[in-house]
Amino acid sequence: MHSRFIFILPLFFLLTGCYSSATSGHQSLSSIVFLVTGNVYPTGYYYVTVNIGNPPKPYWLDLDTGSDLTWLQCDAPCTKCFPAPHKPYKPNKNLVTCMDPLCASVHWPETLNCESPNDQCDYEVQYADHGSSLGLLVNDRFRLKYTNGTVVEPRLAFGCGYDQEVEASMNPPYTDGVLGLGLGKASILRQLNELGVTKNVVAHCLSAQGDGHLFFGDEFVPSSGVTWIPMSTTKIEKHYYLGAAELLVGGKTSGIKGLPIVFDSGSTYTYFSAKAYNALVSLLMNDLRGKQIYDANEDKTLPVCWKGSKPFKSIQDVKNLFNPITLSFAKSKNVRFQMDPEAYLIVSKYGNACLGILNGSEVGLESVNLIGDISFHDKLIIYDNDKQRIGWAPANCSKLPNINNGAPERRGRCKPDESNVDILQAYCAA
Ligand SMILES: *[C@@H]1O[C@H](CO)[C@@H](O)[C@H](O)[C@H]1NC(C)=O
Numbered sequence: 001m002h003s004r005f006i007f008i009l010p011l012f013f014l015l016t017g018c019y020s021s022a023t024s025g026h027q028s029l030s031s032i033v034f035l036v037t038g039n040v041y042p043t044g045y046y047y048v049t050v051n052i053g054n055p056p057k058p059y060w061l062d063l064d065t066g067s068d069l070t071w072l073q074c075d076a077p078c079t080k081c082f083p084a085p086h087k088p089y090k091p092n093k094n095l096v097t098c099m100d101p102l103c104a105s106v107h108w109p110e111t112l113n114c115e116s117p118n119d120q121c122d123y124e125v126q127y128a129d130h131g132s133s134l135g136l137l138v139n140d141r142f143r144l145k146y147t148n149g150t151v152v153e154p155r156l157a158f159g160c161g162y163d164q165e166v167e168a169s170m171n172p173p174y175t176d177g178v179l180g181l182g183l184g185k186a187s188i189l190r191q192l193n194e195l196g197v198t199k200n201v202v203a204h205c206l207s208a209q210g211d212g213h214l215f216f217g218d219e220f221v222p223s224s225g226v227t228w229i230p231m232s233t234t235k236i237e238k239h240y241y242l243g244a245a246e247l248l249v250g251g252k253t254s255g256i257k258g259l260p261i262v263f264d265s266g267s268t269y270t271y272f273s274a275k276a277y278n279a280l281v282s283l284l285m286n287d288l289r290g291k292q293i294y295d296a297n298e299d300k301t302l303p304v305c306w307k308g309s310k311p312f313k314s315i316q317d318v319k320n321l322f323n324p325i326t327l328s329f330a331k332s333k334n335v336r337f338q339m340d341p342e343a344y345l346i347v348s349k350y351g352n353a354c355l356g357i358l359n360g361s362e363v364g365l366e367s368v369n370l371i372g373d374i375s376f377h378d379k380l381i382i383y384d385n386d387k388q389r390i391g392w393a394p395a396n397c398s399k400l401p402n403i404n405n406g407a408p409e410r411r412g413r414c415k416p417d418e419s420n421v422d423i424l425q426a427y428c429a430a
């Protein structure tokens, strides 16, 4: 169970300024779409293939809206790399220096610590699951293809990670690194936006059946049916923070209010703080009383599992026994984020239903509530940094969402490349 949430202390940090968009003038930029591979269980992560370098080589990168820095396992040389699908990236005199503003942005507090202006820029990221990556900032070309077929090769800064750690009890994800989609300066998205390549909007659609899509730009944002909530200005620094919510189970209030909510695609499961978690577990247990479902303490897949009179094959077999879990945001006109059983249960290999909402207090998340991949299932989740808002809409993530503008005229102009061949073929044939 990976969680890419980055600890920054103090977690609550009042921002005095506002983020401003560098490219509000780019009215109709085309978007970039990636095919996503992976699932919550048993894999535990979702990744996209990104082509980097000259000549470009493919790398599998774990999607992470919970952190900024993109990094690849790197032969600088590598002191600690994990088995990965591709050879480690080789830097080629393309170091970012410690004077670069991006270097400051990957450090906390954001200060420069340069002895000489040409020093390399070291970074270290630590995630909530105690994983980490240590290395140097470099820059190189990312080969990206717009949905209209045009290829762009912007130079972007990223981490060349030569020393990675993961918690001993955990398998490292079989990827080459992490794709940082957070809102800080180092984020790939923010860099693309500053270069005028795409709008500062990213969206993902993760299917409960596995796989899905990732979008840069706003071409795929539906013109209706999206529930929007402003990104909270009293932010948990550098995270997609939606403000405080009340917890409801089966439409009834739990009495638990004021839960700070963060969206983080780098976290496999959802984490509630102890008070919300305790209330949730007891409410779910109450609801199940008298139903043909029992505790399965022997199943260690996740901390809370239930068995039926015979093994469950899929969520379909249990979903009618469970109520939706809802987060209601009082400050935003009681906007609701609803999690149906598909968005908080998995069926383990033993045929039990296990709760995919975990106790965040046990992993040191304190009062933050992290909404992770499991709860994004079959929703288009949109992080619109240009308009400072986050949105969601129901979606069949096995299919490409409808295009907002000019869909018919695009037909025939699609030229799929390696990283998006399937999706564009489906799209062009539609
Ligand atoms: C595709 O979109 C990009 C960005 O909006 C634009 O610069 C480019 O000219 C477009 N290409 C075509 C063939 O329309």
Ligand SMILES: *[C@@H]1O[C@H](CO)[C@@H](O)[C@H](O)[C@H]1NC(C)=O
Binding pocket: 274, 277, 278, 281, 359, 361, 362
């Ligand atoms: C959640 O974690 C906290 C802190 O470790 C603990 O006190 C609490 O009992 C846990 N809740 C449950 C239901 O296990």
Ligand SMILES: *[C@@H]1O[C@H](CO)[C@@H](O)[C@H](O)[C@H]1NC(C)=O
Binding pocket: 396, 397, 398, 399
């Ligand atoms: C989602 O789309 C896929 C592919 O078109 C289709 O096979 C599946 O039945 C759809 N699922 C739902 C719930 O509509």
